[in-house]
Amino acid sequence: MLILLILSPLIMSQVRVRFAPSPTGFFHIGSARTALFNWLYARHTGGVFILRIEDTDKERNSEQFLQLIYESLTWLGMNWDEGPKYGTSGGGDHGPYRQSERGDIYQAYVGKLLAAGRAYEKDGAIWFKLLGERHEVFDEHRKKTVTKVKTPPVVIEDQIRGRVERVEDEDFVIVRSDGNPVFHLVNVVDDIAMQVTHIIRGEDHLSNTSKHVALYEGFGVKPPAFAHIPLILKQNGPGKMSKRDQGALIEEYQKRGYLPEALVNFLCLLGWNPGDDREKMPIADIIKLYDLPGINQSNARFDDKKLAHMNMLYLLEQPADKFGARAREYFAQQTENAAAKAALTADAAYFGEVMALSQPKVKGVEELPAYTGYFFTEDFATDAKVRDKVMGKGDPKARLAELIEWVPTADFSSDAAIEEGLKALAAKHTLGFGDYQSVARLAVSGTNVGPSITGMFRVLGRGRVRARLQKLSATA
RNA sequence: GUCCCCAUCGUCUAGCCCGGUUAGGACACUACCCUUUCACGGUAAGAACCGGGGUUCGAAUCCCCGUGGGGACGCCA
Numbered sequence: 001m002l003i004l005l006i007l008s009p010l011i012m013s014q015v016r017v018r019f020a021p022s023p024t025g026f027f028h029i030g031s032a033r034t035a036l037f038n039w040l041y042a043r044h045t046g047g048v049f050i051l052r053i054e055d056t057d058k059e060r061n062s063e064q065f066l067q068l069i070y071e072s073l074t075w076l077g078m079n080w081d082e083g084p085k086y087g088t089s090g091g092g093d094h095g096p097y098r099q100s101e102r103g104d105i106y107q108a109y110v111g112k113l114l115a116a117g118r119a120y121e122k123d124g125a126i127w128f129k130l131l132g133e134r135h136e137v138f139d140e141h142r143k144k145t146v147t148k149v150k151t152p153p154v155v156i157e158d159q160i161r162g163r164v165e166r167v168e169d170e171d172f173v174i175v176r177s178d179g180n181p182v183f184h185l186v187n188v189v190d191d192i193a194m195q196v197t198h199i200i201r202g203e204d205h206l207s208n209t210s211k212h213v214a215l216y217e218g219f220g221v222k223p224p225a226f227a228h229i230p231l232i233l234k235q236n237g238p239g240k241m242s243k244r245d246q247g248a249l250i251e252e253y254q255k256r257g258y259l260p261e262a263l264v265n266f267l268c269l270l271g272w273n274p275g276d277d278r279e280k281m282p283i284a285d286i287i288k289l290y291d292l293p294g295i296n297q298s299n300a301r302f303d304d305k306k307l308a309h310m311n312m313l314y315l316l317e318q319p320a321d322k323f324g325a326r327a328r329e330y331f332a333q334q335t336e337n338a339a340a341k342a343a344l345t346a347d348a349a350y351f352g353e354v355m356a357l358s359q360p361k362v363k364g365v366e367e368l369p370a371y372t373g374y375f376f377t378e379d380f381a382t383d384a385k386v387r388d389k390v391m392g393k394g395d396p397k398a399r400l401a402e403l404i405e406w407v408p409t410a411d412f413s414s415d416a417a418i419e420e421g422l423k424a425l426a427a428k429h430t431l432g433f434g435d436y437q438s439v440a441r442l443a444v445s446g447t448n449v450g451p452s453i454t455g456m457f458r459v460l461g462r463g464r465v466r467a468r469l470q471k472l473s474a475t476a
Numbered sequence: 477g478u479c480c481c482c483a484u485c486g487u488c489u490a491g492c493c494c495g496g497u498u499a500g501g502a503c504a505c506u507a508c509c510c511u512u513u514c515a516c517g518g519u520a521a522g523a524a525c526c527g528g529g530g531u532u533c534g535a536a537u538c539c540c541c542g543u544g545g546g547g548a549c550g551c552c553a
Contacts, residue, residue, distance in 0.1 A: 022553050057552060125551055141477050141549075166480060176551040183553045207480055207548035230482080231546070240546070273489060277501045296489080298482050299546055306488065306503045316516075361515050419512085437512050449514040
């Protein structure tokens, strides 16, 4: 009882936000960001994040895309408190959370409008009736005569844009002639029924909002707070980012081995910032600082380079075993890639060591198969240009001979030991470490980029190193 | 065409609300340093207040107009 008394004002004012996607296509960056901004607000305020599936378009819905929504949200770390059950997310007593299962509710609400004279039937469809004087006018753009209604402007108090006024001056369809309710109706009905307090959505919905506010008024319900967030523009060319644009799909980043934390961090910064210079920050800090007034008003262009950089930052701080596991997962997906296949057949500990060696060197997991190829096969390619350059400088043949002789008895127990050994070798001829490094690298990897040569020696082991040195020596 | 939103480096942005800054940071680009290659890291450089009016001693900041960008105008969501 006492607890209830203390909690009741909290419950009364609890923020309830929703993300309401339709399963009609791949899950893309824009949707993810809208979900994220809602999720953050719920977590920031200690409110409720609702997932509602807007599957009223029977033609275009698919179960596959529905699953993709669940998977993508979960992958990004956005759990939902109410909604369809999936893993540990979902549940709640405002369901069902799929609009395809809420037909009775919509019918009841339409009934209310019909009874109140705020809706009528025409051409087999049900229309919402605006209040005011009517007159016919020819619409040049749509090339037809339409009935306009003289109405006062609808006022939207937007949390991001301030006061926005827009005149809604035409009745609109709320139930199609086939009996299916349309988006505007179900969206508003569900937000009323689910007691949504804040509608955070893309700015592309701002023009729809006048319809929605009119519907709220028709139902005699005070509209919730609106927050229209800026859109993400495509990287190249004009217009907003759409599912078909390069880099638009969440699934793609998942497949490419991006870290979800990095993608989320990047997405947060597209239209929001903590107010200082911090960019890479833990999600807990973002939740703490995130708020609606901090959201920008202007659209943001997507930048894959900045995302890649953010991903590298996160990758760099991954524990080696986690990084190795992620790499293995990525390699396993590359079924067409011979290098990836070969790597997977290698000993697990060896694979892990190779990845640990490469972790600080690459920008993304996707670089790994090509970057580490020579660790897993003796049949690796040699870069002709690098070969000419290395073999044309100093006396590489002599260095190779020395290395071949040195390897069998050298101390390979640690990178430091190998370094010491090589330095001692160089000192005998008053040469530098670099004189051995370049030719050794060419011999064992066929290129001039890669991890430290000492690390490569240690991981490859004496046998392989010596064989490769001899092979180069024989063909040089 | 009508309506709505927006406008700081190439890009993401701080500063704007509450007028006085060498207009700051990050990505990208360039140079140098570090170094055992390549990266990472460090330092430096270049790079912006869309234009025009107004208000003011003073405007990136407030107001108006233009221009530009974006969005919406479906029995799609």
